[in-house]
Amino acid sequence: MTELAETPAQPGAARTQGRPRSSRAHEAILEAVLDLLADGVSVEALSMEAIAARAGVGKATIYRRWAGKDELLLEALVKLKGPPPQPLGDSVRADLVRLLTVVGPKDERAVRVMPCLFPEVHRSSEAYRIWQEGMAEPRREVMREVLRRGIATGELRPDTDVEVTTSLLISPMLLHRMVRWNPALDGYEDLAERVVDTVLRGVTA
Amino acid sequence: MTELAETPAQPGAARTQGRPRSSRAHEAILEAVLDLLADGVSVEALSMEAIAARAGVGKATIYRRWAGKDELLLEALVKLKGPPPQPLGDSVRADLVRLLTVVGPKDERAVRVMPCLFPEVHRSSEAYRIWQEGMAEPRREVMREVLRRGIATGELRPDTDVEVTTSLLISPMLLHRMVRWNPALDGYEDLAERVVDTVLRGVTA
Numbered sequence: 001m002t003e004l005a006e007t008p009a010q011p012g013a014a015r016t017q018g019r020p021r022s023s024r025a026h027e028a029i030l031e032a033v034l035d036l037l038a039d040g041v042s043v044e045a046l047s048m049e050a051i052a053a054r055a056g057v058g059k060a061t062i063y064r065r066w067a068g069k070d071e072l073l074l075e076a077l078v079k080l081k082g083p084p085p086q087p088l089g090d091s092v093r094a095d096l097v098r099l100l101t102v103v104g105p106k107d108e109r110a111v112r113v114m115p116c117l118f119p120e121v122h123r124s125s126e127a128y129r130i131w132q133e134g135m136a137e138p139r140r141e142v143m144r145e146v147l148r149r150g151i152a153t154g155e156l157r158p159d160t161d162v163e164v165t166t167s168l169l170i171s172p173m174l175l176h177r178m179v180r181w182n183p184a185l186d187g188y189e190d191l192a193e194r195v196v197d198t199v200l201r202g203v204t205a
Numbered sequence: 206m207t208e209l210a211e212t213p214a215q216p217g218a219a220r221t222q223g224r225p226r227s228s229r230a231h232e233a234i235l236e237a238v239l240d241l242l243a244d245g246v247s248v249e250a251l252s253m254e255a256i257a258a259r260a261g262v263g264k265a266t267i268y269r270r271w272a273g274k275d276e277l278l279l280e281a282l283v284k285l286k287g288p289p290p291q292p293l294g295d296s297v298r299a300d301l302v303r304l305l306t307v308v309g310p311k312d313e314r315a316v317r318v319m320p321c322l323f324p325e326v327h328r329s330s331e332a333y334r335i336w337q338e339g340m341a342e343p344r345r346e347v348m349r350e351v352l353r354r355g356i357a358t359g360e361l362r363p364d365t366d367v368e369v370t371t372s373l374l375i376s377p378m379l380l381h382r383m384v385r386w387n388p389a390l391d392g393y394e395d396l397a398e399r400v401v402d403t404v405l406r407g408v409t410a
Contacts, residue, residue, distance in 0.1 A: 040328055042247060112327045118320035121384045123245055132388070140387060147408075160408045163389040164377070164399045171376035171386065172369070179326045181376065182345060183337070184368040194369045202407025203352075203365045 028055040029062055033076040038109035043073065043120045043127060070126050077117075077134040080110055084139045092150035093196060099143055100173050100192035114178050140166050168199050233260040234267055238281040243314035248278065248325045248332060275331050282322075282339040285315055289344045297355035298401060304348055305378050305397035319383050345371050373404050 032054035036046060048069065052059045066072040087095040114135070120127035143166045150156035172195055175181035185191055237259035241251060253274065257264045271277040292300040319340070325332035348371045355361035377400055380386035390396060 115323035118323045167377040172372040175376045200409045204405045
């Protein structure tokens with residue numbers, strides 16, 4: 001994140017600055033949140049009692065570290081997703097493919113946890129904010145930077161709509177990974193390349 | 206759907222053929238399912254008791270008409286989404302824009318109900334099938350037909366990947382309408398046109 005001035009600071013981090021982030025209780029609590037969500041517990045039903053029980057700590061330990069469930073959830077989601085991959089500054093194509101390809105060992109819980117957030121968006125504007133700040137916006141911002149760079153270098157059309165193109169690139173990958181929206185894409189090992197190349201070249205003859 | 210030979214028959218319809226589809230009880234039960242889901246009841250928590258109570262009928266009335274919750278849910282979702290818009294056969298561009306633009310009065314419950322299905326996909330392969338058959342696949346198939354026609358008429362590149370392009374076109378609209386994935390797109394009244402034009406022209410300079 002350090003290369004991108006406009007990227008917001010990792011949310012959730014501020015609250016716990018100066019505290020021992022490596023403490024086993026802290027990590028166990030975050031892991032408990034993610035395990036419960038991955039097991040199918042809805043965000044709405046997620047209780048401090050259940051989190052404490054799963055983590056093997058008392059509720060007081062949680063309340064000492066986080067102001068409430070929303071703050072805890074936000075930090076757990078940031079931990080789950082990790083920082084967005086960084087562009088290398090090669091060609092726009094190479095960087096876009098890199099951003100759309102999962103880098104490093106993937107936390108298998110992510111594909112089960114993310115769909116759980118979707119119904120919450122309509123229930124709570126706070127859940128929407130947490131999801132956007134913790135997961136969606138940092139990834140969009142890295143993508144925007146690459147597209148803006150491509151416009152500046154002349155690789156991309158000067159009239160490229162950065163927001164629309166960002167959504168075009170990320171949305172198909174997101175829906176396929178999260179909920180297997182189009183099962184016809186199951187066999188595509190090079191899905192990221194194909195998405196990028198189609199957006200770059202267009203389909204007009 | 207009648208123009209498209211490969212489009213699957215409307216699921217859920219077969220079970221109730223010959224029965225009075227217009228009966229008030231039948232409609233009240235379907236409406237009750239949609240109202241409960243739109244109110245935030247999860248698919249998992251949706252009970253025949255709650256549906257019967259909301260519809261003002263006895264549980265036996267439901268069981269006489271549907272084999273189980275899955276069948277009832279499928280018919281309710283098909284009713285909610287309605288048939289996919291039909292291409293008019295003008296230019297590929299005009300038809301793609303038409304397919305991505307919501308046609309007719311929109312059922313406001315759809316944007317609240319659809320995200321509720323997402324967590325279910327990982328809980329139940331039956332829920333995945335219902336969602337795909339009732340909502341996703343009929344819309345993809347209409348889109349594929351337009352793209353195949355464009356390849357045949359020479360409007361689109363002969364090597365256009367129909368599956369990837371279908372996902373590219375629909376996914377950004379779906380994520381934006383359902384969960385407002387990218388709030389930067391809120392102000393785009395011509396989002397469908399912009400998505401279609403970007404995919405048609407590409408963004409390479």
